[in-house]
Amino acid sequence: MERRTIQPRPGWQETVESQGVVYPLTRHPDGSLRPYWDESAYYVFSLPEVEALEEVVEELHAMCLAAAAHIVERDRFAELGITEPRLAGLVAESWHRRDELPFIYGRFDLRYDGTGPAKMLEYNADTPTSLVEAASAQWFWMEDRFPDADQWNSLHERLVEAWRRQAALLPAGPVHFAYSEGDEIGEDLMTVAYLRETAEQAGLDTEALSVEQIGWDRLTGRFVDERLRFIRSCFKLYPWEWLATDAFGPHVLDTLDNGGGTGTTCWIEPAWKMLLSNKALLAILWELYPGHPNLLASYLDGPRELATYGTGVGAGYVVKPLLGREGAGVTIHEPGSPEVLRDEPSCYQELAPLPDFDGNRVVLGAWVVEDEAAGLGVRESEGLVTDEYARFLPHVIL
Numbered sequence: 001m002e003r004r005t006i007q008p009r010p011g012w013q014e015t016v017e018s019q020g021v022v023y024p025l026t027r028h029p030d031g032s033l034r035p036y037w038d039e040s041a042y043y044v045f046s047l048p049e050v051e052a053l054e055e056v057v058e059e060l061h062a063m064c065l066a067a068a069a070h071i072v073e074r075d076r077f078a079e080l081g082i083t084e085p086r087l088a089g090l091v092a093e094s095w096h097r098r099d100e101l102p103f104i105y106g107r108f109d110l111r112y113d114g115t116g117p118a119k120m121l122e123y124n125a126d127t128p129t130s131l132v133e134a135a136s137a138q139w140f141w142m143e144d145r146f147p148d149a150d151q152w153n154s155l156h157e158r159l160v161e162a163w164r165r166q167a168a169l170l171p172a173g174p175v176h177f178a179y180s181e182g183d184e185i186g187e188d189l190m191t192v193a194y195l196r197e198t199a200e201q202a203g204l205d206t207e208a209l210s211v212e213q214i215g216w217d218r219l220t221g222r223f224v225d226e227r228l229r230f231i232r233s234c235f236k237l238y239p240w241e242w243l244a245t246d247a248f249g250p251h252v253l254d255t256l257d258n259g260g261g262t263g264t265t266c267w268i269e270p271a272w273k274m275l276l277s278n279k280a281l282l283a284i285l286w287e288l289y290p291g292h293p294n295l296l297a298s299y300l301d302g303p304r305e306l307a308t309y310g311t312g313v314g315a316g317y318v319v320k321p322l323l324g325r326e327g328a329g330v331t332i333h334e335p336g337s338p339e340v341l342r343d344e345p346s347c348y349q350e351l352a353p354l355p356d357f358d359g360n361r362v363v364l365g366a367w368v369v370e371d372e373a374a375g376l377g378v379r380e381s382e383g384l385v386t387d388e389y390a391r392f393l394p395h396v397i398l
């Protein structure tokens with residue numbers, strides 16, 4: 001793994017915008033606009049590195065599924081903040097019937113510097129973004145700049161094939177693709193548009209709408225679109241913890257399709273993905289696989305040995321809210337920091353500072369389509385928390 005600098009292509013901004021990255025710049029707190037898509041540098045990996053990372057990702061995914069089964073079998077929903085009995089029951093039913101429910105993709109965030117084992121930071125298995133730039137824009141960048149190179153990137157082909165394979169699990173009629181109008185920069189909109197394109201290439205009939213346009217027909221007890229058509233299946237880039245608790249949340253639970261019910265709505269990703277996108281999963285994984293080389297020590301009741309006790313010095317720790325995106329609410333506690341407990345349910349994870357490449361802190365976003373590793377996206381930040389000001393850089397295998 002190596003970071004190399006390079007001159008950006010002439011007209012790079014217009015190029016990536018035409019490829020779906022309509023948010024190539026990020027506005028920072030000082031009002032300045034700086035590249036989000038950053039092709040002034042790129043990362044190089046060797047083929048053995050990528051092959052090893054693929055194996056790690058698929059092993060971690062299998063471990064996460066085993067942890068989900070454990071949560072359901074031991075009724076540990078409350079540790080994830082799922083305290084409403086009806087919701088817990090529906091998530092459990094969704095898990096038991098997962099073979100009947102379509103599911104598409106997720107993204108692991110990994111700490112990796114090319115010298116030691118990759119460490120799992122978290123798993124966004126419900127609403128991951130940065131997909132368009134990972135699947136499309138960086139592939140076209142490679143074809144322009146390094147046409148003889150390769151890339152860890154089979155995302156597009158695997159997404160199309162996933163829709164094609166899972167079409168039989170979908171109810172009859174179009175698949176609706178929904179994003180939130182609260183997305184101000186267009187990332188959610190373009191992620192949903194791209195996934196819709198892959199579904200259409202798989203032969204599915206689709207419709208687009210925003211979450212805010214979804215209506216409720218009191219007469220039939222069904223969700224409908226803006227033309228009053230019954231929404232039988234819907235891909236939503238909208239977290240389950242919002243979907244289940246919004247004003248129309250009770251209707252979601254009343255009509256949740258956990259396997260072919262008449263008059264119900266099949267949501268993609270399915271409800272069991274709530275078990276994988278919750279940071280409590282990190283602590284349960286560490287409990288089930290203590291000392292695993294690709295995991296970081298994680299707890300729900302406090303930092304334990306990671307904090308300072310007496311004259312000892314802990315390894316340091318990170319406190320993460322159980323639910324959240326873009327690093328929101330994450331705090332860093334350096335080695336030797338005393339124990340700090342939050343009032344809100346949180347995960348206390350061993351501090352593993354992101355590797356520093358030329359002053360840039362790097363996190364790997366490793367993609368999973370269905371159950372297989374499918375590609376890589378690299379993001380850089382100035383600090384230890386990868387937040388909304390991070391930059392996306394392309395990569396190649398040389």
